[in-house]
Every structure is written in C-alpha cells, then in structure tokens.
Amino acid sequence: MEPVDHSTVRRNNLSLVLRLLHNRALSRASLATRTGLNKATVSSLVGELIDRGLVRELGTDDQRRLGRPATLLELDGRRVAALGIELDVDSMKVLATDLGGRTLAQTSRVLDVAGRPQKRILATVISTTQRVYETLQESCTTIAGVTVSIPGLVDSAGRTVMEAPYLHWHDLDLSDLIREGLGRDVPVTVDNDSNLAALAEYRVGEFAGTQNLIYLIGGPGVGAGLIVDGRLARGAGGFAGEVGHMHMVDEGDLCGCGRRGCWETLVGLRPLLYNTVPDIAPELHARHDLSPEEKVAVVISRAEAGDALTLAGLERHARWLGIGLATLVNLFNPEVIILGGFFRGLGPWVLGPADATMRECAIARGAGGCRVVISTLGVSPSALGGVLHAAERVFADPTIVPYATA
C-alpha cells in the first residue's frame, strides 16, 4: 500500500516508537524487530525523538551475550508536562506529571464547589491552574494539555458540562471558559470523573491492560467508567456509565436526580451514613467542610469499635452493592470491577459480602470470573486519568514537541 502522505507515515512511526519505549528500555535493533521497520529508518526516527528531547540513550544492554553491546533507549519525558484537575463537590485536586509519569506538582484543597457561586469557583480553578502552569513552564517546553475531571455528564467532544447535579452545574462550556481564563493556546478537555479514573486503571493501575474493566466511584453519587474490549465506552453522546441511576427497587427513596429507587439511593454516601451511623447521619451528611472520605472515616471508626448497628448497616450496604454489581456483570461480563472513592475505606467490611452477593446474583457461573477489588491508585485517580489523557496527545503525535536547543 502506498502512503498518501509521507509526513503522516513519519508521524505515525514516531508515535509507534515512542509508545514502544513507554515503560521499557529497548535497543534500536529490537525497535526494528518490533516495528518491522528497517534499521536505518529506526535510527532516523530515534534521532528525531532524541532531538525533540523525548528519548535518551541509557547505556548498554549488559544482558546481551553475543556481538557488541546494544545501546538501550528510554523515554525521556522531562521536557513535556500534562495537567489533570479533579473537581469534586468539596475539593479540587491538581496533578501534573512529565511524560514519563514523574510527579511535577500535586495539590489538594478543600473547595466548596457545590456551595459557592460558579464564577468564584471558576476563578479559583483558573488561578490555581495558572500558578501550576507557570511552575511547569520553568522545567518543561511543552504542556501537552489540561484535563478537567467533573462528577457529571460531559458531552462527547469534551467541552461542555451537560449536567453535574451534585455541583448544581449544567450547560457550562467549561473547556472554553478555562482556556480563555488561562489566556493560553493549550488544549483543555473536560471529562467525567469515572471515565478518567477507569482510564488511569486501564493504563497504569494494578489491572492495567485488562480488556473489560469497570471502575466504580463512590462519592455523593455513584458512577462508573467502562472499559469495553480495551476501549473506554462513552456511548453516543458521552453519557454512558451512569450506573448510579440503575433502577433497583420500586417505590424506593428519592434520588438526587429526582427519581426513586436508583442504585445510588442504596449504595451512595447518604444511604451509607443513614444506614450505619443513623444518630449523627443528618448532621454529618450536611457538613460541607468534610470530604466523603472523612465522613466515611466516622463509619469506619465505629465499625472498628464493633458497633453492632454500624456493622449491620454495612452488611446491608454490601448486599445492595453486590446486587448492583451482579447487574453490571450480567450486562458487561467484565474481568474486574475496581472500587474507588469512599468505597476504598470500606473494604474490610464490604468487599467479601458484596463479592459473595454478586456471585449469587449474576447469571454466569462464578460471576463469569469477575473479581471485585479496591483501587490501589491513591486519592486522585481521576486527576491521574486526566494527566494520561492529556499526555496521549504527545504519544499520538510526537512532532508537537519542538526540537530541543543544543
């Protein structure tokens, strides 16, 4: 087949080589073998990647037995940064790494996103991003992009927050507003928090590369990011994964969405508190200065103390969690469901019984082999997913990074 455009082929080959060097060191010879390109082409591509500061020589491969030692190459992402911003009901987290995944900046602050005026929140987001951006520019020549994680429905173009009920935001062109606020020509993408967390798990988590993977996030609402056959399933308009609103019981409790009987009314933060610490639940739930994790910490401390009411509530919670997980298994047949958000702290009490209920209720034997696990990605998987999403631009087209000056 003849290339329609030589520069497209060159770009694709640069991308191919850079991806192969992600997370492993390889020699020019093994790059040639893996890509099917000839050695001269590989040398030229590697040369360009070195000149753009994306790859560096690492020394020789000592394990090589025959012939002269080969020089190993590795990703040198130090000149390129990517930025992820995770906005939640009550907090703002910022993470920046270089292309190799080294953390360049990480901040987390309490921010009453849901309670304060949208304009004020946006001003804070922009000024914080601006500060981090300037710091990154001190060491990096290229900022690949900024991804903003939102707990809500985002359009598939990654520009508009359609509906974020817990933030009381809707129809907000967040991408444009932030780019304009920054006054910089940088790609700003908005995405759903569970989508980004699922992406992070799929790329760098404990189950990285698992072709069918669901990330379930527990916050004020419950949402999921769906990896189906190795790709993030967003649906026609970007609204897939709204598992919190699966209908679960008839005539159930009122949901934040205005309907009744949604899964969220059984396994969300509010029902967890009311089921496990009913005496203080109304007060605890209303506090805007505490994160979901901090509220759940109260539940955990009572469970650790052996409080019978709390333990019974957790059992009920686990059962409903398992019933919903079984529905997800019936629909998606995933290899793994990863629990994130406030579910992370509940593992000792909830994981076993939820898993058992899921196996009991799923139609495929042994839940089709599905495992339920707690996320090991830390506190801001959605910010991490945002960073990875932004960095992808450079892997797709390394030529956006300018040549390094000698």
Added chain:
Amino acid sequence: MEPVDHSTVRRNNLSLVLRLLHNRALSRASLATRTGLNKATVSSLVGELIDRGLVRELGTDDQRRLGRPATLLELDGRRVAALGIELDVDSMKVLATDLGGRTLAQTSRVLDVAGRPQKRILATVISTTQRVYETLQESCTTIAGVTVSIPGLVDSAGRTVMEAPYLHWHDLDLSDLIREGLGRDVPVTVDNDSNLAALAEYRVGEFAGTQNLIYLIGGPGVGAGLIVDGRLARGAGGFAGEVGHMHMVDEGDLCGCGRRGCWETLVGLRPLLYNTVPDIAPELHARHDLSPEEKVAVVISRAEAGDALTLAGLERHARWLGIGLATLVNLFNPEVIILGGFFRGLGPWVLGPADATMRECAIARGAGGCRVVISTLGVSPSALGGVLHAAERVFADPTIVPYATA
C-alpha cells in the same frame, strides 16, 4: 513500513477491495482512489477476485462525463454460501444466502427443543443442516461456514453452550457435535441469539452502521445484543448482554434463573400473558405447540378488541419495559434500541408509553437522544446474523474461495 509477509499484504488488499464492493459498484479507478493502491495493483487484485468468482464486470458507468467510460465492478457472491441456524425453545429456522445476500434456502419448523431429548434435537438439527448443505453445494463451490444461534450463554470461542436455561442445555460442545455430525470440514460457530440479531441490525438493518445500538429480544427470556462503538460487546467470557436478569424490584417474582426481581419477570413472555390475558395465561403459557409470537397474537387480538384488562396489562408492561430501557440508556447511552422477538407485535400499544417512560427515567435529557424502534428485519434476525457472521470469513480472506474453472 516493510511488509513482513507479502502474501499477508496481498490477502489484506483483496479483503479491502472485496469489502469496498459490498453493496456498491465501483470502477477500478475509484477503487484505486479509495484504497490508496496504485492502478496496476488494483487491476491485479480485481483480476484475482474475478478469477475466484467473487467479482464481476457490470458494464460501464454512464454517469461519467469525461474520458472513456469506466467499467464498473460488483460483488458476485453466487459461488459462496453461508448458513445460519436459529434454535429457539420451540422452533428451528434455517437461512442460507450467497455472499451478495440473495436467499438460497429458508426453512422454519416447529421443534420442541426445550421439551425433547437433546440427542434427538441434535439429530434433527444435523440432518436438516445436511440437507440444506447438499442443496447449497449444487450451486456454490464454497460454504463459508455455519453459525448456530442459541438463546443462552455461549463461550467466547463460539464452541460451547455454557447455559441455555430455557432449552435445559448446559456445558454442551455444540460446535464440535454439529461438525462431527455433518462429517464435513466446515467452520461451525455457536453464538448467542441476541448477539447475532444485533450484528444483523448493525450490518444490514434499518439502523445499519449506528455505532451504539442495542437489540432487545423478547422470547421466553429477554436478552440483548450490544453494539458499543461499532463493535459487538461480548465481555470477557462472551456473557455480556444478559439484560433479562437486571435486578429491578426487591422481593419480586421468581425468575427462570432461580432468583427474584429480574427484569424478565416483568417484561418476559410469562408476565406479559399473566398481566394481559390472566384468565387463559396458565394454559396458554404451558402450550408447547405455539411459538411466543403465536401466544402474543392472542394478546394482540384482545387489545385490538379493546379489552380493558388487556390494555391495562399492556400499559403496565410498557412501563416496566421503559424503566429497564432507561437503565440501558444510563449505562450504554445508545443511539437506538431495537425491539425484536415477541415485542415486535406489541408496537402499537407498547412503543409510545415505553419510550415516554424511558425518557422520564433516564438521567440524560431526552434519554441522550435514544430512539426505541421495532425491528424491521423479519422473523429470523438471529439466523440472518449467523449468515453474516459466517460470510465474514470470506470478506476477511477471499483466498479461501478456490479459483473458478473456466
């Protein structure tokens, strides 16, 4: 990039050209433009496809204004047949077409698959297939393959029926048994009925090419085939799409799967009959000589006569259908949900209210743009999907078809 293997490249290019000629006639020049291959290569590829009897010259393109008229080429699939067999609780349907989609054989017979011994059923399936196979061999040189559609869980390799509760079949290596029974070296694949119907809709239905499409099949059970981002989503082990067992109500009716509250207990055939024609439902439901469609015909005739009880039952049915569809919309955000099986006859009473309920219950505004429609593919979409699935082998590798003798 250098080809590792010249014959692989040639095969891929033959495949590319054959696919381009599927459903449209093109000249050699426009094939060259669309593939990026040079004209000499295209001529050679076309020559080989003609020699294999897969393509023929159609005459000249009269719409061409300048230069000499170009000869148009079209798919000539007459020498290749593919076979689909749809096994249901109470029937066996067989469909065979040539590569161009022309029907070569079509049979439908009542067969008590669920009630009679498995061995007897298999013998009938094999002898019927054998007869059709022999007929096909009279006009075709190549039988691309046989696909068997089953209402149940099939392993992802397409060999084993893991669990088909309504047939009382499980752990059955159906693919091997049929191939051995036929005594022929032909690929036999087993697949889930809703998967195949979804494939048929995606390839040749009214909404062909829709990237996110769900086919919902109503039979004794309720299942779905899921097209996610243009690909059939099978899940890790092939068990995805078991929507009939989504948990819908607590303490609900007993399901065929042994659990309570599954969607199937609200919108399957049994609840439909008990809700709409309660006086004769037990007797009607028990009859093995009637197909689901024939049983539903009784409901339809009462509805047409304006029977108040039947109409109220249909309203309830539509509401539960809509609630479940909303969950599917929340999870998959499809462009269209296509109703098949016995749902097809219920359109006038069920489609409108189910759609309204879906819009009311889905979290994305206007159900994220999802439409609910009745399948227009006729009575055996799963057999058609089976044919398409088998025919795909030839599109993927046209060299499996031998050269035609002059």
